[in-house]
Amino acid sequence: SQQGEEDPQALSIQEGENATMNCSYKTSINNLQWYRQNSGRGLVHLILIRSNEREKHSGRLRVTLDTSKKSSSLLITASRAADTASYFCATDGEYGNKLVFGAGTILRVKS
Amino acid sequence: DTAVSQTPKYLVTQMGNDKSIKCEQNLGHDTMYWYKQDSKKFLKIMFSYNNKELIINETVPNRFSPKSPDKAHLNLHINSLELGDSAVYFCASSQASGNTIYFGEGSWLTVV
Numbered sequence: 001s002q003q004g005e006e007d008p009q010a011l012s013i014q015e016g017e018n019a020t021m022n023c024s025y026k027t028s029i030n031n032l033q034w035y036r037q038n039s040g041r042g043l044v045h046l047i048l049i050r051s052n053e054r055e056k057h058s059g060r061l062r063v064t065l066d067t068s069k070k071s072s073s074l075l076i077t078a079s080r081a082a083d084t085a086s087y088f089c090a091t092d093g094e095y096g097n098k099l100v101f102g103a104g105t106i107l108r109v110k111s
Numbered sequence: 112d113t114a115v116s117q118t119p120k121y122l123v124t125q126m127g128n129d130k131s132i133k134c135e136q137n138l139g140h141d142t143m144y145w146y147k148q149d150s151k152k153f154l155k156i157m158f159s160y161n162n163k164e165l166i167i168n169e170t171v172p173n174r175f176s177p178k179s180p181d182k183a184h185l186n187l188h189i190n191s192l193e194l195g196d197s198a199v200y201f202c203a204s205s206q207a208s209g210n211t212i213y214f215g216e217g218s219w220l221t222v223v
Contacts, residue, residue, distance in 0.1 A: 030209060042115075042201055042214035043154070086152060092209035098167055099212055101146075101154040 006089055010106040019076040021105040023089030024069075030092050032065055033099065034074050037086045046074075046087075081111040114138050117202040117215035124192055125223055131188045132218045134202030142166075142208055143185040145177060146201040148217070154201070159208065160185055166208070192222045 007022045025032070031050045035043040049056045049065045049072065056063045062075040076083055086106050090099040117134040124130050136143060144167075145157040159167035163179045174190045189196060202215040 033211065035212075037152075040217075042216045043203075043212075045211045045213070048211055088154065090212075098144075098156055098159055098208060100156070104152050104154075106152075 006087070006102045006105045008105060009103070010108070012108045012110065013079055015079060015081055015109055015111045017079055017109075019079050019083070019107055019109070021074045021087050021107070023072045023074070023102055025072075025089075025091045025102075026070065027091075027093060029067075032063075032072050032092075033090045034061075034063060034072075035088045035090060035101075037088065037104070039085070043088065076107075079107075079109045081109050083107060084109045113215075115202055115204055115213050115215040117200075117218050119218060120216065121219045121221075123221045123223060126192055126194060128192050129188070129190045130192060130220070131186055132200055132202070132220075133184070133186045134215060135184050136202075136204040136213070137183065138204055138206075138213060140204040140206050140213070141182060142205045142210075143179065143182070144201075144203040144205075144212065145185065145187050146203060146214075148199040148201060150198070158185075158187075161208065189220075192220075194222050196220060197222045 033048045034046045037043045047058045060077045065072045086104045088101050088104045090101045115136045142161045144159045148154045157171045158177045160179045176188045179185045199217045203212045205212045
């Protein structure tokens with residue numbers, strides 16, 4: 001069964017606003033990753049957070065991880081039209097031998 | 112200098128045909144993957160190879176046969192194509208299983 005589930009499925013915001021996407025998973029993990037996919041392109045790695053970390057920052061991205069709730073959130077601050085894309089969380093699963101992706105959140109940033 | 116390159120990018124073919132998608136990575140990674148993304152954007156792992164050895168086969172029909180001639184290449188051959196095989200197929204690689212994955216740009220397969 002699918003490991004990660006993103007919420008919301010779709011999000012539409014104005015440029016300059018913050019966007020928050022959530023991810024829930026089912027089994028224990030070693031790390032959780034977030035990826036971005038622009039329309040018609042491959043996935044691009046954004047950030048990795050390990051199971052012993054609670055928060056991580058990279059530029060305008062902030063990721064939190066709550067292993068007790070088996071959930072993570074991705075916050076994009078001061079969004080730009082170029083942030084329009086699908087965002088996926090991925091976990092390395094119970095055995096750490098593969099990445100399992102959620103269904104993704106489609107983010108649309110209107111200028 | 113594309114890190115993970117796959118060809119062809121677009122492929123339209125008739126049911127029953129056999130087709131191949133090629134993939135190469137120049138990152139020096141040990142692990143390579145094939146993922147399938149369906150029309151709802153759900154991304155599912157199909158195969159994983161580590162140093163030319165198959166380590167993951169996710170209940171994919173045996174019409175799909177991956178081949179890894181060396182650790183920089185992982186090709187996907189599909190026999191007797193069916194309508195349901197229409198999807199985007201992504202090749203990817205990583206230094207080790209569970210690590211950050213680098214994706215190719217995808218191969219859009221349409222079976223008519």
